Amino acid sequence: MDTKALIIGGGIAGLTLSGLLGKMGLETVIIDNGGLVSAEDVKRSSRTAALMNTSLHVIDAVGLKSYIRTIGTPLKQMRLKDDGNPSLPIKQVDFPANDIGLEQFGYNVPNLALKKMLQDHLKSLKSVTFLSETTLDDYLVKNNKVYALLGHGQTVTADIIIGCDGRKSKVRAGAGIAVKEQDYDQSAITCVISHSKSHDNTSTEHHRSGGPFTIVPMEGNQSAIVWVEKTSETERLLALPKDLFEKTIQKNSHGIVGQIKLESNPESWPLKTLRATKLTAPRVALAAEAAHVMSPIGAQGLNLSLRDIASLAECLIDTARVGGDIGSHATLHAYExxxxxxxxxxxxxxxxxxxAVSNNVSLIRILRRAGLTSLDALPPLKQFIMHQGLAPNMDEGRLMRGESL
Ligand SMILES: Cc1cc2nc3c(=O)[nH]c(=O)nc-3n(C[C@H](O)[C@H](O)[C@H](O)COP(=O)(O)OP(=O)(O)OC[C@H]3O[C@@H](n4cnc5c(N)ncnc54)[C@H](O)[C@@H]3O)c2cc1C
Incomplete structure (x- = not known):
């Protein structure tokens, strides 16, 4: 097979990129070693992602305008609670979206529902070939072409190979790009709960010594839990009988959403920080978790990834429009x-x-509380943080602004 762009990895990032390139008619092959998402998978899964308005613009640009809002829940307020000092009352700071003139910061979206929606959409794009259950085994760059060898012996040639293949990226390793990484021995437990009180479209992040415990609104009286702890503690918690596990969640939530009930099997996800030292090599670009992995605290990971995807799509399409080489040094340099x-x-x-927030050292506990207190007392600083949390002003491409590709 010969194509223009070869994308490795069909997570949300890779699927979004192939949707954007395919919509503009750029010949693209995307491969993923997993299977297609079924409606059953969507029902069973407990992972959601809080996507900010700018990220929703990027998904809209694939051609899925407004659909994403039918599977997600608006996030109208973010609340931080310092819950790490048993001798002091809990300190709380609220960040309402309407303080910065917005109806909502974004939507909380079930990951697999979004992935299925993107997979289904690719079928309508003539210039995209999506190969599921297919692995990239190896690749080499020679004479201004990429030669990729797939698991079942097939070869694909392309002008550029794009690694959206996650934290253990083979594309990154093949390009010899080094990483800086740190393992904190933390994992995140995720599950879905129902509750007797309304969540009022507020996402609440409790900062505790083991790690944050976050309640993120879903449809109706349901919420997603993202609960970070030391990995040994998450293993102990996951081994608890269901009623004891529910009681622990009830205790951690301080009754803010009333009486809770577990609605999905809890799952756990190992956490780490990782950053690739470069985003590009000859004919190679890295994006999303192939380039950076971070803690789910502050719900930044996929939002950052979608900013990579938007920038890369703009660089590739701008080059293709003038008949240029999408894998050239100039295009890759512009992206990086x-x-x-x-x-x-x-x-x-x-x-x-x-x-700072997953720490039990008393000085850090005091500073953490002082930080929250001064944030509350300084509305301009609070508003600045809200704007920067949505999207940094250092890379506002046209897709992030809601304009077309
Ligand atoms: C508990 C938790 C909660 C989170 N909450 C949020 C949130 O609220 N907001 C937010 O913005 N972010 C959040 N994140 C981060 C977000 O979920 C991730 O950034 C995102 O899902 C990663 O998507 P991706 O497409 O980069 O990678 P992946 O989903 O890992 O996709 C990579 C794909 O590549 C495939 N692949 C790998 N190697 C190969 C190969 N050799 N050949 C073929 N295919 C290959 C894999 O099978 C996989 O499908 C959270 C993360 C965690 C752990």
């Missing part, structure tokens, strides 16, 4: 220049924040 500062500051910022 646009993305490196946003990635560096987000990954380092979330890493520092995670260390």
């Amino acid at each position: 220049s646009r993305r490196k500062l946003d990635i560096l500051t987000r990954v380092e910022g979330i890493d520092t924040f995670n260390k």
Whole structure:
């Protein structure tokens, strides 16, 4: 097979990129080693992603305008609670979207529902070939072409190979790109709960010594839980009988959503921080978790990834429009220049924040509380943080602004 763009990895990031390129008629092959998502998979899954308005613009641009809002729940307020000092009352700071003139910050979207929606949509795009249950085994770059060897012996040639193949990226390894990584021995438990009180479209992040415990609104009186703890503690919690597990969630939630009931099997996800030292190599681009992985604290990971995808799509399409070479040094350099500062500051910022909020050292506990108190007292700083949480002003491409590709 010969194509223009070869995308490895059909997670939300890779699927979105292939949707954007395919919509513009750029010949694209996307391969993923997993199977297609079924309606049953969607029902069973407990993972959601809080996607900010700018990220929704990127998904809209694939050609799925407004559909995403039918599977997600609006996030109208973010609430931080410092819950890590048993001798003091809980300190709370609210960030309402209407303080910065917005109806909502974004939507909380079930990951697999979004993945299925994107997979289904690709079928309508003539210039995209999606190969599921197919693995990239190896590739080489020679004479301005990429030669990729797939698991079942098939070869694909392309002008560029794009690694959206997650934290253990083979594309990254094949290009010899080094990573900086740190393992905190933390995991996140996710599950879906129903509750007797309304969540009022508020996402509440409790900062506790083991890690944050977050309640994120879903449809009706349901919420997704993202609960970070030391990995040994998550293993102990997952081994608890259902009623004891429910009681622990009830206790951690301080009754803010009333009486809770477990609605899905809890799952756990190992956490780490990882940043690729470069985003490009000859004929190679990295995006999303192949380029950066971070703690779910502050719900930044996929939002950052969709900013990579938007920038990369713009760089590739702008080059293709004038008949240029999409895998050229100039195109890759433009992508890397646009993305490196946003990635560096987000990954380092979330890493520092995670260390500060998942800490039981008394000085850090005092500073954490002082930080929240002064944030509350300084509305301009609070508003600045709300804007930066939505999207940094350092890379506002046209897709992020809601304009067309
Ligand atoms: C508990 C938790 C909660 C989170 N909540 C949020 C949130 O609220 N908001 C937010 O913005 N982010 C959140 N994140 C982050 C977000 O979920 C991830 O950033 C995102 O799902 C990663 O998507 P991806 O497409 O980069 O990677 P992946 O989903 O890992 O996709 C990579 C794909 O590549 C495939 N692949 C790998 N190697 C090969 C190969 N050799 N050949 C073929 N295919 C291959 C894999 O099978 C996989 O399908 C959260 C993360 C966690 C752990």
